[in-house]
Amino acid sequence: MITGAPPIVTRRVGIEDSHTIERYLATGGYDALRAALAMAPEAVREQVDKASLLGRGGAGFPAGRKWSMLAKSDTTYLVVNGDESEPATFKDHLLVERDPHQVIEGTIIAAYALQVRQAFIFCRGEFALGLERLQQACNDAYALRALGESIFGSDFSLDLVVHPGAGAYICGEETALLESLEGKRGFPRIKPPYFPAAIGLYGAPTVVNNIETVSNLPWIVSNGGEAFAALGHGSSTGTRLFALSGRVERPGWYELEMSKTTFRDVIYDPSLGGGVRGGAELKAFIPGGVSAPWFGPDHLDLGLDQDAVGAAGSMLGSGSIVVMDEATCAVRAAWRITRFFSRESCGQCTPCREGSSWLEKIMARVEGGQGRESDIDLLMDACDNIAPGVSWPPQQTTICVLGPSIPSSIASAVRMFRDEFLRHVKDGACPMGAGR
Amino acid sequence: MAHLSEDNLERARRLVAVYPERRSALIPLCHLAQAQDGWLTEEAMEDVAELTGVTPAEVRGTASFYDMLHTEPVGRHVVAVCTNIACMLGGAYELLEHVEERLGVRVGQTTADGEFTLEEAECLAGCDTAPCVQVNHRFFGPLDADGFDRLVEDLASGALAHEVPRHGILCRVERTVGLRAHGAAAGAGDAPGAPGAHGDDGGVR
Structure with a gap:
């Protein structure tokens, strides 16, 4: 690392067979869990608070605060979000394939801190190898008594299910993920409640944490929250x-x-x-x-x-x-991103469903050289209907944040490279040769 | 008369048992059905419905939302070429053009011999190896035209039989413990079993 900070979540990634239980145990694996079990659950939560660990899924919400919102109930759940689908994101993919035990150990530590007795790891379905390694790691963790009844002889018990997704970007949204885990279409839930910590899986209080977020927990427990916060x-x-x-x-x-x-x-x-x-x-x-x-x-x-x-x-x-x-066509890049949102809109909310597909059609027309100068205003007007003001952070007219995410690329391209849109119109073709 | 085999019905019941509510097993059971048949047949959806306590229409309605669940037959190999932003910047559309030519089908079609179905995928999280391709959800990349041709040859010759099982077989490691929510012992017993075995064509057939 160029700043001299130690690697935390990738510290085993370069090691051969880093995904196996043998290698994990030989490199200090499950020591942090043993240490956590010797602490009171509140003490573990305190370390995570001290670490000021921000959620690594995308919203950047403080993990400790999310935990503190978990409503008191006889039945609570922990769901680890590994449905990584945001285009150009491939970090969780790495962590499930190369260090699945770290994901599981982090999950168990989180469950212990929250005193949750049933956890799920929702892994993106397209990660076939990742699913195999996670399931193997889960089996091995049960055999080690790191999962199941009386973990390592303590009075804490936890069951863990590795759950495969089936291909839908929207399931990365935490309420859509819970719907999917309940065996339904991945439709985001209407807010409020804003957090599954109030009403989550099967209506019970649920914490949803990202794969990378929980992967930090073994290090935080072993080294202390202050050491993490010092970085x-x-x-x-x-x-x-x-x-x-x-x-x-x-x-x-x-x-x-x-x-x-x-x-x-x-x-x-x-x-x-x-x-x-x-x-x-x-x-x-x-x-x-x-x-x-x-x-x-x-x-x-x-x-x-x-x-x-x-x-x-x-x-x-x-x-x-x-x-x-310099050879990248900004119009083409924004068109491709818009096409993605158009394909992945779940269809519940009109501004997102209709807006994304109209935006995609207009962007395709401009990129193909059939656009009009007025298309630029038309694009921004449609963006304004999805996220009024087209400002940052965006205003929202939809159930979830997929809708207000759509204008980002178009508004960026128009604001930064307006001339490029005009050249497409004037030339009747992509000036960059439509290559990339 | 169930469509799922006896073995798969037993696997299905064990899967249902690990969830606090049986409908949660709906998607895993659809994957199981695809592992048996390569795609999701009407008869399999009826079995899934019965096992999860919903109607067959609800199974179809759910399955049709998801890209990985195929309610129409697909080829033995489903080739998914990612064209999203990172792969596009690495030449994915040029690659896709070549793939269409090499396989002789367009996106969404299956070759006449039933070997290949071609899909254009959204980001598969393989952007460090752009442009990337998945075959039955196993990653290959970065690929150029020659690389893709070699991949097709290796798939046809069986050289990749272990790395790329036929379409539908997703996770070949089975859960070896069958614990119900909150720790109550379920069908498969509460003692940890042996680690799941990797078979040639997978634990799930």
Whole structure:
């Protein structure tokens, strides 16, 4: 790591057979769980509070605060969200394949802290190898007595089910995920209640945490919340797993100290992204998944800091950074992202369902050279109907945040590269040759 | 008369038992049915309905929401080419054009010999190996035209038989403990069993 911070969630990833129980136990695996079980549940929660661990799924909500909202009830659930589907995000994919025991140990620690007796790991269905490794790890954890009755001889018992998804972006939204886990279509639930911590799975109080969030817990228990909070800066503590892709020399995952690492480091450092591919000029980059507004080269020196990126008008979101170079067509990039939302809209809310498909059609028309100059205003008007004001953070007219995420790429492309839209109209074709 | 085999019915009952409410097993059972048949048949959906306490229409209504559940027959290999932003920037549409030519089918179609169904996928979380392709949900990438041709040859020759089981077989590791919610022992007993075995064509046939 370029700042000297220790790797936390990826510390075993380079090791051969890092997914096996043998390797996990040989590298200190399940020691943190034993330590946690020797602590009071409140003491574990206190360490997570001290760590100021922000949820790693996309919204960045403090994990400790989410836990504290869990309503008192005889029956409560923990659901770990591994339905990673935000385009260009591939960190959970890495964690389930390469360190599934860490995911499971983190899940057990979270369940103990919350005194939950039934947990689920909802793993994206397309991760066939990840599902196999998670299920094997789950079986091995039961055999080790790290799961089941009286874990490691304590009076804490937990059952864990590895649950396969079946392919739907919207199931990453936590209430849609719970619907899916109940055997239904992945339709997000109407809010309020805003948090499943009040009414969740089968109507019972439920905590939903991301795979990467729980993967941090073994380290936090072993090293203390303060050690975690000493990394990073302000509210952005610890390290985070970033996914870098697009027109960059070295696409890949990089675990980086939050706040102290900049976008310039990620994209250009020889040990990280290694620069724009072929030495080309950077045109723009997406800082946190395709729901996030784009940044230009003038934002390269921003730190990977949740508050700073938010104040600059975008978000760290799911931790995925997509690089576009000078040959990338901004219209085509925004069209492809819009097409994604159009395909993945669950269809419940009219602004999202209809808006996304009309936006996709207009973007396709402009990209194909059949657009009109007035299409730019038409696009922004339709965006305004989905997220009034087209501002950041967006206003919402829909049940979930998929709808208000749709305008981000179009509004970014129009604001940053309006001339490119006009050239498409004037030339009657994509000026970049419609390549990429 | 059930459509699912005796073995699969037993697997299905064990799956139902691990959930606090049986409808939660609906999607796992659809995967199980696809593992048996390669796709989700009407008869299998009737079995899933009976096992989870819903109507066959509710099973279809749920299954049709999800990309991975196929209510129409598909080929032995489902080839999914990702064209989302990261793969597009890596040349995914050029690759897709080649794939269509090589397989002789368009997106959504199956080859006449039933070997390949072609899909255009949304982001598969393989962006560090863009452009990426999944065959029966196993990852390949980065792929260019030559790489794809080699992949097709390896699939046809059986060289990838273990890595890529036929379509529908998803997770070949079975749960070895059958504990009901809140720790009450269920059908398969409360003692941890042996780790699941990896068979050649998977534990689930």
